[in-house]
Structure formats: C-alpha cells, structure tokens
Amino acid sequence: MRHVEGRPQVVAHRGSSHDNPEHTLGAYIAALDQGAEGLECDVRLTADGHLVCVHDRRVDRVSTGRGVVSTMELAQLDELDFASWKNPWVDLDDEAPELDDQTRRVLTLERLIQAARDYDQTVDLAIETKHPTRYAGLVERRLVDLLETVGWAGADSPARIMSFSPVALTRIKKLAPDLEVVLLIDRQYSWQMATSMLGPGWIAGPGIDLLRENPRLGSRLRKRDRRIHVWTVNTVADLDLCAALGVEAVITDNPAMALDHFGGP
Numbered sequence: 001m002r003h004v005e006g007r008p009q010v011v012a013h014r015g016s017s018h019d020n021p022e023h024t025l026g027a028y029i030a031a032l033d034q035g036a037e038g039l040e041c042d043v044r045l046t047a048d049g050h051l052v053c054v055h056d057r058r059v060d061r062v063s064t065g066r067g068v069v070s071t072m073e074l075a076q077l078d079e080l081d082f083a084s085w086k087n088p089w090v091d092l093d094d095e096a097p098e099l100d101d102q103t104r105r106v107l108t109l110e111r112l113i114q115a116a117r118d119y120d121q122t123v124d125l126a127i128e129t130k131h132p133t134r135y136a137g138l139v140e141r142r143l144v145d146l147l148e149t150v151g152w153a154g155a156d157s158p159a160r161i162m163s164f165s166p167v168a169l170t171r172i173k174k175l176a177p178d179l180e181v182v183l184l185i186d187r188q189y190s191w192q193m194a195t196s197m198l199g200p201g202w203i204a205g206p207g208i209d210l211l212r213e214n215p216r217l218g219s220r221l222r223k224r225d226r227r228i229h230v231w232t233v234n235t236v237a238d239l240d241l242c243a244a245l246g247v248e249a250v251i252t253d254n255p256a257m258a259l260d261h262f263g264g265p
C-alpha cells in the first residue's frame, strides 16, 4: 500500500463519484486527475465469468438496462449506457458534451487495472467483492487469477481486497496469502463482534457512522496493532475525526474535497 506521511491515504469511492457516474472510466480518470492515491471499486461476476465494476445486484439504477448482473453476459452489459443516469453537466448552462462509448461502457476490472497502470504506476486499488451466493467462491478465484496475471497478487501488490464477508476474505487469503485484505464493518455487528472476526494481519474497515458513534473503537483497534481504513468519509468533520484517530486510509466520494482539506495531494 502506498503510504502517505502525516494523513490518511485518500481513496476515491467508485471513482470520483460525487460528481461523476460511479464506476465509469471517466469517474476514475477524474479521481486520478484530482490526485487520489487509491481507487475503490465493487466487483461482481457476469454469467460468462468477467469481473465487472457494478455496486448493485441489478443494473437498473445505474444503466439504461434492467437485470441481475450475475445472470448477464459481458456483451449484454456492453450494450448498455452506464453514464447518462448521472450526467455531471446537467446542472450547468453549458451544453452537455456527447459521452463517448468508453465513458458509457460498463467497466471491467481488467480495463480499470489497465487504465490505472497507464495513468499512474503507484495508485492503489481497493477492490470490494460483492460475492453473490450464486457464484460463491468463484468470484474470489477469478479475482486472484486476474491479479496473478497482472502480477498484483504478491506482498507489494497495489491491490487490496475488501469485503463484508469474513468467509470471502478467508478464501482470498488461502488463494493469495500475501494479498492485503480489509474486513468491512457496519452496524449489523457490534464492533466488539466485528473485531473478533478479524483474521491475523487483516485491516479493519469500519463505516464512518460506527466510528463516529464509537470513537474509542479507533484506539482499541490501534492497541491491537490493527490498521484502519474508513468508509465513506464525505465531510471535513469526519475527515478530521479519521486523521485524529490516525487511520491509514479514508474512502470518499469526493477525493478533491478531501485532498484540498488535507492540504493537497
């Protein structure tokens, strides 16, 4: 992981999704342009075995299509428009530019890795597996295969894997013991319970709501030598809380705002 001295690493949540359509190449390039040090993405497996960056189980909210990602093939997803639902220019007087196919197109993890590499060799990728039960286990295998193919499964990999599922992370660690993993923790577990589920060396990934309600969680995790990555941190007050608690990374929809608050990239 790329360490940033004196403040948390700034990771763009679904790209710079505050003002761009989430998970599109345009949202990630905007995040890189703004100086983000990490890119967060959710991955799901298509029916024909491709890892695509889509948050929801269905494509309905973010595309011109309807359907469940895991039952669709990449070619079907490729026909849809994943950008127009949130056109960053709609509030401006300027005429909206035509979105090109590259911007509208569903983003595969492979394309995202290629784009990140082409742009900046040092940017981190924080990849969240959404592990549909339909393909339980397969998504983790495909993910590790892909990272091995690009040479990103070793100890110095710029990729780390995140999940709400300790089972999914255990599978990842079996397949690629050197990969860093982050257990995402939300209110479904008490934080005591969640911390007890953390495997050796795993990074703790509490939601900001949980941390705000239990700031002592930060110091307790520290005492146990846990690194902490927090999501989704979108206000300066929450950025300050994370910095004060010494967290290593904040995941934000608005990397430009976060970097500006921290005094620049």
Ligand code: G3P
Binding pocket: 013, 040, 042, 055, 128, 162, 184, 231, 232, 251
């Ligand atoms: O970075 C973790 C965060 O993204 C988890 O929540 O729903 O945005 O995937 P969600």
Ligand code: CA
Binding pocket: 040, 041, 042, 128
């Ligand atoms: Ca996510």
